[in-house]
Amino acid sequence: MPRKGWIALLAAVVLISVAAEVVLHPVVHASPDAARLARRIALGKQLFNDPSLSADGAVRCASCHMPDRSYTDGRAVAIGVYGHTGTRNTPSLLPIAAANESTFFWDGRRTTLEQAVLDPLTNPVEMGLHDQSQLLRRITRNGAYRTAFAQAFSDGGVSLTATEVGTVLAAYVRSLTPPESPFDRYRRGDRAALNPRAQLGLALFQGKAGCAECHRLDGSSSAFTDHAYHRSGVGLDGIAANLSALTQGVITRSLQGGAIGDRVATQADEAQLGRFNVTLDPADIGLFRTPSLRSVSHTAPYMHDGSVPTLEDAIDREVYYRSLQAGRPLNLSVEERLDLAEFLRSL
Numbered sequence: 001m002p003r004k005g006w007i008a009l010l011a012a013v014v015l016i017s018v019a020a021e022v023v024l025h026p027v028v029h030a031s032p033d034a035a036r037l038a039r040r041i042a043l044g045k046q047l048f049n050d051p052s053l054s055a056d057g058a059v060r061c062a063s064c065h066m067p068d069r070s071y072t073d074g075r076a077v078a079i080g081v082y083g084h085t086g087t088r089n090t091p092s093l094l095p096i097a098a099a100n101e102s103t104f105f106w107d108g109r110r111t112t113l114e115q116a117v118l119d120p121l122t123n124p125v126e127m128g129l130h131d132q133s134q135l136l137r138r139i140t141r142n143g144a145y146r147t148a149f150a151q152a153f154s155d156g157g158v159s160l161t162a163t164e165v166g167t168v169l170a171a172y173v174r175s176l177t178p179p180e181s182p183f184d185r186y187r188r189g190d191r192a193a194l195n196p197r198a199q200l201g202l203a204l205f206q207g208k209a210g211c212a213e214c215h216r217l218d219g220s221s222s223a224f225t226d227h228a229y230h231r232s233g234v235g236l237d238g239i240a241a242n243l244s245a246l247t248q249g250v251i252t253r254s255l256q257g258g259a260i261g262d263r264v265a266t267q268a269d270e271a272q273l274g275r276f277n278v279t280l281d282p283a284d285i286g287l288f289r290t291p292s293l294r295s296v297s298h299t300a301p302y303m304h305d306g307s308v309p310t311l312e313d314a315i316d317r318e319v320y321y322r323s324l325q326a327g328r329p330l331n332l333s334v335e336e337r338l339d340l341a342e343f344l345r346s347l
């Protein structure tokens, strides 16, 4: 072949391989990790919406974490299998990823999301399965799930574990993120995204009203929580007379073992002890995790026991209790409370 021909051939080969690299790169190397994560999220979503994973075949995660209610249920306390009522208000799942949350439930009794997502399945008043082996049997009798798990895990298909179920549910929960809010746009520099009243509310929230001390809005994600526990005053009145018997009961039962979540969901008085149920430290009686206020106008009713019906009531209660706690009376006018409410509606 003449020299020119060789050069042309060589050039063509180079061109083809460059083109192949450009075209194939995203496909061939489009990180197996990303593809696997997508499979896990899809599978987690299926499980999240599957009522066959509950004792009466009627309750799924989405029964309480309803997508069109910001993943809450609009009830004071949750209602699970056979119409059993729980003791706590269903929290939104939308802030979890943004808040980079590392403790879960109102009392922070779980430290990984992978564990937290498994608890409702065997909670007697939520999905009510006997135990995790019953859960695994229910999943594996479904051929489509077996295939999907095999594709979502490299060693998959051999024998399904609860850890894998927790992994896919957690992947789905982390994939849920709140829609962009007026406050997000404001933060990115669109000063018109918040109306004047909401802007006054923001100034109060960070300033005089002191809300941002706990519902923190620093950092890029502005999670509106300090990830810490505080006394709320909500629900303590009802148990004050009975406190020492109650705390003794909790301590005795915790020595016998058993899931904290199952107890607090079925014993309304014990549930009001909050963080104490986890630490057994008397200083933690009545402490609850600061909830994120993202999407808060869509998640009524409020507080760990759902005892506060509207956003305005919640603000009044917080203004009253937080100033009592700080030992400095906080006199917010009616107008200022409306400003705060308008700001909270922008989150």
Ligand code: HEC
Residues within 6 Å of the ligand: 048, 059, 060, 061, 062, 063, 064, 065, 078, 079, 080, 081, 086, 088, 089, 090, 091, 092, 093, 096, 101, 103, 104, 105, 106, 107, 116, 117, 118, 120, 121, 125, 126, 127, 169, 173, 264
């Ligand atoms: C019967 C209603 C109900 C069902 C069904 C239910 N949940 Fe929940 N969920 C709740 C309640 C109530 C809480 C708060 C419990 C507490 O803090 O003690 C909660 C809390 C959570 C939390 C912790 C959120 C946080 O910010 O700490 C996660 C995660 C969660 N649920 C995921 C799920 C998943 C996944 C399922 C399905 C496997 C599910 N839930 C089924 C009512 C329900």
Ligand code: HEC
Residues within 6 Å of the ligand: 205, 209, 210, 211, 212, 213, 214, 215, 229, 230, 231, 232, 233, 234, 288, 289, 290, 291, 292, 293, 296, 299, 301, 302, 303, 304, 305, 311, 314, 315, 318, 319, 322, 340
């Ligand atoms: C000392 C920390 C702290 C301060 C200061 C504080 N909060 Fe809270 N906030 C909490 C905790 C903890 C809860 C949960 C209490 C409970 O459920 O018993 C809560 C709950 C709420 C809720 C209900 C959220 C839900 O999803 O149920 C709203 C609304 C709220 N706070 C608004 C405010 C406003 C407005 C201010 C300022 C006036 C404020 N908070 C100041 C810690 C604080």
